Amino acid sequence: MSKNIFDVIIIGAGSVGLPAAKSLAEKKMRVLVLDAQASPGQANAKKAIGGIRATHSDYGKIRISLRSIEIFAGMEEESGYDIGWLRNGYSFPAYSEKDEKTLKNLMKIQHEFGLNISWISPEKYNELVPGINMEGLRGSTYSPEDGSASPLLASNAYYQLCLERGVSFRFGEKVTDLKFNKDSVEVTTDSDNYSSHFVVNAAGNEAREVGKMAGLELPVYPDCHEAAITEPVKRFFGPMVVDMRPAEGSKNYYFYQNNEGQVVFCITPDPPIPGTCSESTSVYFPQIARRMVKLYPRLANLKVRRSWRGQYPMTPDGFPIVGFPENLPQYFNLVGMCGQGFMLGPGLGELTARCLTATKNDDDDRILASFAFNRDFSGTEAFK
Numbered sequence: 599m600s601k602n603i604f605d606v607i608i609i610g611a612g613s614v615g616l617p618a619a620k621s622l623a624e625k626k627m628r629v630l631v632l633d634a635q636a637s638p639g640q641a642n643a644k645k646a647i648g649g650i651r652a653t654h655s656d657y658g659k660i661r662i663s664l665r666s667i668e669i670f671a672g673m674e675e676e677s678g679y680d681i682g683w684l685r686n687g688y689s690f691p692a693y694s695e696k697d698e699k700t701l702k703n704l705m706k707i708q709h710e711f712g713l714n715i716s717w718i719s720p721e722k723y724n725e726l727v728p729g730i731n732m733e734g735l736r737g738s739t740y741s742p743e744d745g746s747a748s749p750l751l752a753s754n755a756y757y758q759l760c761l762e763r764g765v766s767f768r769f770g771e772k773v774t775d776l777k778f779n780k781d782s783v784e785v786t787t788d789s790d791n792y793s794s795h796f797v798v799n800a801a802g803n804e805a806r807e808v809g810k811m812a813g814l815e816l817p818v819y820p821d822c823h824e825a826a827i828t829e830p831v832k833r834f835f836g837p838m839v840v841d842m843r844p845a846e847g848s849k850n851y852y853f854y855q856n857n858e859g860q861v862v863f864c865i866t867p868d869p870p871i872p873g874t875c876s877e878s879t880s881v882y883f884p885q886i887a888r889r890m891v892k893l894y895p896r897l898a899n900l901k902v903r904r905s906w907r908g909q910y911p912m913t914p915d916g917f918p919i920v921g922f923p924e925n926l927p928q929y930f931n932l933v934g935m936c937g938q939g940f941m942l943g944p945g946l947g948e949l950t951a952r953c954l955t956a957t958k959n960d961d962d963d964r965i966l967a968s969f970a971f972n973r974d975f976s977g978t979e980a981f982k
């Protein structure tokens with residue numbers, strides 16, 4: 599058999615491509631991962647700040663993230679790789695009647711799906727986030743089972759786990775063409791040719807370009823987000839804090855203290871900044887620092903170590919596109935991860951493996967319906 603023939607070729611060694619490769623190899627598939635970058639996790643995977651929550655607003659994301667949390671939480675014990683997992687929880691404090699109502703309504707749906715999330719008083723919230731600005735605080739959601747991990751360590755762990763399971767990788771090769779035959783797909787890169795039974799599009803920012811190679815018009819448009827990390831300090835607050843209130847130039851922003859004591863933070867620009875430029879700007883720091891210190895004055899003395907900019911590969915409704923499109927049984931979409939590819943990755947990896955090995959369960963079809971390519975994209979995810 600030629601060295602270039604595989605059961606599955608995954609385009610993209612990122613947040614979702616790596617876990618998918620591991621899960622497929624565990625199903626005894628011969629897997630090749632192709633990536634244009636020089637090593638795994640070099641595009642948006644390493645830009646994520648590491649937040650992992652199941653407290654979403656729809657069935658698909660909730661189910662997938664619950665499974666991801668199980669996988670992340672058990673990773674060190676099962677495989678020996680420390681990924682910096684911390685079950686620190688998530689919180690959405692409310693400072694207006696409107697936000698309180700929105701969050702409480704969403705909690706009804708989240709409770710229907712069995713999520714552990716509750717409404718806590720301002721006093722209780724002040725115990726979790728001591729010194730938080732209490733002026734006008736009406737309470738907060740708190741979901742203690744959500745958590746965080748290091749995206750850098752997780753990419754490395756997944757890469758090692760893939761190698762241990764026999765996955766092949768070719769780095770520095772950009773996929774330039776796909777040709778579909780009756781029983782195989784020919785994958786052309788800028789330096790070689792490969793053949794496989796299935797091809798998985800996990801190309802993140804470039805999902806649309808790769809989709810075009812399969813004749814698809816995928817609505818995935820990256821937009822830019824900046825983040826930063828401080829020096830490590832002794833743990834002084836618990837959960838991820840998501841401040842939903844908009845301000846000039848931005849929507850929500852969020853921050854947490856990771857397992858090494860560093861505070862990591864990120865903001866959602868408004869209007870969105872389309873494109874793939876990853877140069878840090880002079881706008882981000884003044885914009886977020888002012889907001890963070892007003893909300894939580896204790897942050898004022900922290901020293902910031904570095905900042906970075908990356909993208910969310912966005913879809914119009916904020917949900918990913920996952921599954922086989924109609925009439926393309928050899929091509930699988932694993933794209934449009936928006937701001938949640940890190941937390942969705944492990945669960946989606948397993949789902950992908952079940953789809954490609956015809957071992958789906960009843961629940962999978964309900965999950966896939968949330969992420970179908972042929973949906974109308976008119977909905978809106980509550981917290982993209």
Ligand SMILES: Cc1cc2nc3c(=O)[nH]c(=O)nc-3n(C[C@H](O)[C@H](O)[C@H](O)COP(=O)(O)OP(=O)(O)OC[C@H]3O[C@@H](n4cnc5c(N)ncnc54)[C@H](O)[C@@H]3O)c2cc1C
Pocket residue numbers: 609610611612613614615632633634635639640641642643644645646647648649650771772773774800801802803804805808822823824825864906907908909910911932933934935936937938939940941942
């Ligand atoms: C500042 C910031 C903070 C974030 N915080 C979080 C967070 O807390 N939690 C969370 O879940 N998510 C977060 N995200 C979002 C998360 O980073 C993305 O959703 C996720 O990385 C997307 O995963 P992906 O695998 O689709 O893409 P990527 O990880 O970008 O991987 C795609 C890969 O495909 C390769 N590729 C593309 N085209 C080709 C081609 N033609 N040939 C070969 N290779 C190709 C690329 O080189 C790349 O390595 C954050 C993002 C940013 C920017």
